[in-house]
Amino acid sequence: MTNSNLFRRAAGAAVALTLAVSAGAALADDLRIDDAWKAALSETEGVLDDKQMAMINGIAYSAAAALLCDGIDIDPDKVASATTEILADTPPDLTDDEQLARYTAITLMLGTAKGILLAEGALHKAEFCATALAEKADAKVANFWK
Amino acid sequence: MHIKLIAAAAAAALLLSGVPQAAQAKTIGPTGAAIVGGVAGLAIGAAIADANRPKKKIYYEGYAPPYRPGYYDPYFNQAFAPTAGVVCYPAQRLCYNNNGTVANNWTRRVYGY
Numbered sequence: 001m002t003n004s005n006l007f008r009r010a011a012g013a014a015v016a017l018t019l020a021v022s023a024g025a026a027l028a029d030d031l032r033i034d035d036a037w038k039a040a041l042s043e044t045e046g047v048l049d050d051k052q053m054a055m056i057n058g059i060a061y062s063a064a065a066a067l068l069c070d071g072i073d074i075d076p077d078k079v080a081s082a083t084t085e086i087l088a089d090t091p092p093d094l095t096d097d098e099q100l101a102r103y104t105a106i107t108l109m110l111g112t113a114k115g116i117l118l119a120e121g122a123l124h125k126a127e128f129c130a131t132a133l134a135e136k137a138d139a140k141v142a143n144f145w146k
Numbered sequence: 147m148h149i150k151l152i153a154a155a156a157a158a159a160l161l162l163s164g165v166p167q168a169a170q171a172k173t174i175g176p177t178g179a180a181i182v183g184g185v186a187g188l189a190i191g192a193a194i195a196d197a198n199r200p201k202k203k204i205y206y207e208g209y210a211p212p213y214r215p216g217y218y219d220p221y222f223n224q225a226f227a228p229t230a231g232v233v234c235y236p237a238q239r240l241c242y243n244n245n246g247t248v249a250n251n252w253t254r255r256v257y258g259y
Contacts, residue, residue, distance in 0.1 A: 046205035
């Protein structure tokens with residue numbers, strides 16, 4: 001093993017340790033309402049894939065920020081486009097009843113996520129809104145706001 | 147139960163009014179018809195009832211449970227840090243900053259939307 005390989009491995013281990021510690025610190029004092037998320041998500045696991053669920057969270061987060069923070073408004077066209085993309089990507093051969101069940105599950109999940117994120121945001125509104133406003137001001141970060 | 151009763155009462159009122167339901171549905175539109183007919187109410191009732199978890203058929207194509215039956219907790223508690231100061235929860239598909247705020251930009255980067 002060359003010196004440069006050794007250095008690369010040592011550096012990699014140091015980064016991994018740093019990230020693990022960072023994650024541990026966040027887990028120790030984060031403001032996530034764990035039990036609410038767990039109860040909600042365990043019911044809908046499998047209905048949405050990773051990207052779709054992240055999009056639902058993004059819409060819910062944007063909606064919560066628009067309600068809690070001054071200077072942030074939802075862009076209904078962006079929300080409509082994303083929501084339609086999620087709803088239209090259905091498994092094959094669903095009956096009308098199954099389509100309705102899927103649509104209902106997704107709609108409820110969006111409302112539930114928005115509610116939990118509203119609660120989390122309200123618990124530390126100043127930081128929540130400061131972060132949201134910083135993201136809104138960053139042209140490189142796509143969002144669901146006007 | 148209330149939803150079903152209200153939906154049933156509304157449907158009964160329509161029948162008693164002498165207006166054919168199909169004609170009424172055409173007048174009020176498909177969403178209104180679904181609500182008045184109780185279909186939407188039944189779907190919501192089923193979705194929020196404990197005994198009516200989503201049926202496998204409405205799962206996305208290729209879904210494989212990422213945890214063994216009865217082991218949702220360890221899965222739910224998994225976390226990773228894509229960068230210092232950010233932690234992501236795979237079960238939630240959401241990332242947070244260390245100060246507890248949502249890291250929306252990292253959620254987008256990690257989950258690709």
